Amino acid sequence: MTGKTNRTNLLVLAIMLLAAMLRLPTLEKQSFWVDESYAVWFIDRPFNEALQLIITPENNGPLYFLLLWGWHRLAGPSDFAVRYLSALCGVLNIAVLWQLGRTWFNRRVGSWAALLMALSPFAIWYAQEAKMYALHMLLATLALLLLTRALRRMRWQHWLAYVLCVNLLAYSHFFGAFTIAAQGMLVLITTWRDWRRLGAYVGAMALSALPYLPVLRFAWTLLPTFQMQDPSKRFVPLPQMLRELLLEFSVRAWSWEHEGLWLFGLSALLVGGMLAAWRRGWRAGAWLTGLLIFPLLLFYPVSFRIPVFTPKYLSAIFPIFLLILALAVETLRRRQSLLALGAVAVLLLGQTQAELRDLNDPAFQRTDWRFVAQYLEDHGAPDDIIVIYTDYMDRVLSRYYRGPIKIFSYPYDPKAPEPLYEKLQGEGFGRLWLVLHHDLVYAPDHRLIEAASERFPKITGQYPTLGQIRLLGFDMNWRHTQLPAAAAPVDFTFENGLHLVGYQVDATRLPATEEVSHPPSNWMHLTTYWKRTTEAAPDPPRLDGLLTDAGGGVWGRELVYAPAVFDFDPPAQWPADAIIEAHLDVNLNPVTPPGMYRLAVALENTAGERIPLVSGEAEALLTPIEIIK
Numbered sequence: 001m002t003g004k005t006n007r008t009n010l011l012v013l014a015i016m017l018l019a020a021m022l023r024l025p026t027l028e029k030q031s032f033w034v035d036e037s038y039a040v041w042f043i044d045r046p047f048n049e050a051l052q053l054i055i056t057p058e059n060n061g062p063l064y065f066l067l068l069w070g071w072h073r074l075a076g077p078s079d080f081a082v083r084y085l086s087a088l089c090g091v092l093n094i095a096v097l098w099q100l101g102r103t104w105f106n107r108r109v110g111s112w113a114a115l116l117m118a119l120s121p122f123a124i125w126y127a128q129e130a131k132m133y134a135l136h137m138l139l140a141t142l143a144l145l146l147l148t149r150a151l152r153r154m155r156w157q158h159w160l161a162y163v164l165c166v167n168l169l170a171y172s173h174f175f176g177a178f179t180i181a182a183q184g185m186l187v188l189i190t191t192w193r194d195w196r197r198l199g200a201y202v203g204a205m206a207l208s209a210l211p212y213l214p215v216l217r218f219a220w221t222l223l224p225t226f227q228m229q230d231p232s233k234r235f236v237p238l239p240q241m242l243r244e245l246l247l248e249f250s251v252r253a254w255s256w257e258h259e260g261l262w263l264f265g266l267s268a269l270l271v272g273g274m275l276a277a278w279r280r281g282w283r284a285g286a287w288l289t290g291l292l293i294f295p296l297l298l299f300y301p302v303s304f305r306i307p308v309f310t311p312k313y314l315s316a317i318f319p320i321f322l323l324i325l326a327l328a329v330e331t332l333r334r335r336q337s338l339l340a341l342g343a344v345a346v347l348l349l350g351q352t353q354a355e356l357r358d359l360n361d362p363a364f365q366r367t368d369w370r371f372v373a374q375y376l377e378d379h380g381a382p383d384d385i386i387v388i389y390t391d392y393m394d395r396v397l398s399r400y401y402r403g404p405i406k407i408f409s410y411p412y413d414p415k416a417p418e419p420l421y422e423k424l425q426g427e428g429f430g431r432l433w434l435v436l437h438h439d440l441v442y443a444p445d446h447r448l449i450e451a452a453s454e455r456f457p458k459i460t461g462q463y464p465t466l467g468q469i470r471l472l473g474f475d476m477n478w479r480h481t482q483l484p485a486a487a488a489p490v491d492f493t494f495e496n497g498l499h500l501v502g503y504q505v506d507a508t509r510l511p512a513t514e515e516v517s518h519p520p521s522n523w524m525h526l527t528t529y530w531k532r533t534t535e536a537a538p539d540p541p542r543l544d545g546l547l548t549d550a551g552g553g554v555w556g557r558e559l560v561y562a563p564a565v566f567d568f569d570p571p572a573q574w575p576a577d578a579i580i581e582a583h584l585d586v587n588l589n590p591v592t593p594p595g596m597y598r599l600a601v602a603l604e605n606t607a608g609e610r611i612p613l614v615s616g617e618a619e620a621l622l623t624p625i626e627i628i629k
Contacts, residue, residue, distance in 0.1 A: 023124055028080045042054050101113040122250075141319040146158060245314065249311065252354055273327040328343070368469070372435060425476045437468065522588045557586065598623075
């Protein structure tokens, strides 16, 4: 027995090590998103001030933030350190789930459940997020294990431990109340003739309920007049709720190309697991089925009044979901080894595909504020201004941005931003960097972009994480009296009288592909500086940027932003001593072979015909560009 126990313990440790290897190396691969930055903002202050912020109901429960307050001071403020608390909870939950599976069924069921959790994209995602959900799932599993021991052994120490854990569960997320209520219903159903156990449970819950009387009174007065303030949340019908839960819990997706077949197979396994539990005894079947279904049925009528459904809010039932799958797999193994092997293979392949997708597909990743901050540091100047739509974006952007540009939270009517733009231009700011996120949710008819485009030439548009964030640049003051010090001076005169006197390019060595802001193509940003001669033509030309090879083949071309600076400020109106700043984004062909190329600038007239240089060349060749793998 000792040898078997040692082998089992080694297996559990190996699964926990596997889980840590899947969580820790990529813990800071993605940047914080808004809610994570809020978590750090809450606790990055003295304890009394932090406590006043985190006890408000909209924060879902104060326990995680209280733990994070201490952890933040112990481990440090880095993304890795802050998220490590969730990763630790996620890895520990594997051991607790194994113990629960072993206690209810046997070691094999516990081991299957532990392995499924170690590889689960849903579990990995929330173990890599600075929010309460990994802690919430750990406490849900632990509370159930402690309740099982208390009911079986009937010792006051176990009841006291359960009371403590169930209180922590409720404080980790208020929706833990649905799981606690489901446990109470199942205790009543399965022990209603055992007055000793039922009485012990009622006494324990009466003790644990005392701290919640003020909360219950608050909820009772709030619910009749509650109005949902978040327009992104909506009522979800029960069938859709079930579908989203199954997809999120299994492959962390709200939709999937193989959805129909996957849901059919997954549902068959869940039904098989629950039937296997019922065959072991009606109490085992009632507990396993009820813990999965009752919280959902309790939550659903509440969602009519408070439509806040998202699968993570019901994450307390996720360990039960895995336990049912584990029981189904073990039952198949006992009866049909090949069928069990196939079921496990399909589950693991689906989980692996989902995890690789989370690591590589921007559509399934957190909003990339790290990219936004880095782009602003690389392309902004001290006299620029960053305008963000809402103040909460300041917290996440400021976490990563270390540049000198002032960040300004938009305080005006989003339908009439013209007064702000006039004010900023009049104060002499050079470029306007407009950062938008959730703007189409909270103000779908805003004119922040349209009003800026009507007044200023657009210089770039960056769309990290498939446009979940939009970073738009506009040039508010494009006339200069001298060439900026960072610009490389050149001397090219075109036949229409325009004189290219300098340029800046943000990269001379880069890959042809990019996966964050505008996949699959990479871009180069080119800033050009122009003067006019006395013979400048009256019609504004179109500026073109090209990446060419030695044979003249074009591998990159300008993205057209209209109207351009030459349209806002025609060359015929330029003062003789003015230097005009004009921007280009050169879009690279993603299949451009590695090698050396040349960046060039050309002009076209209104008929689309190339305007040559006075020397006869068709393009002004600027600098070599190296394309790398």
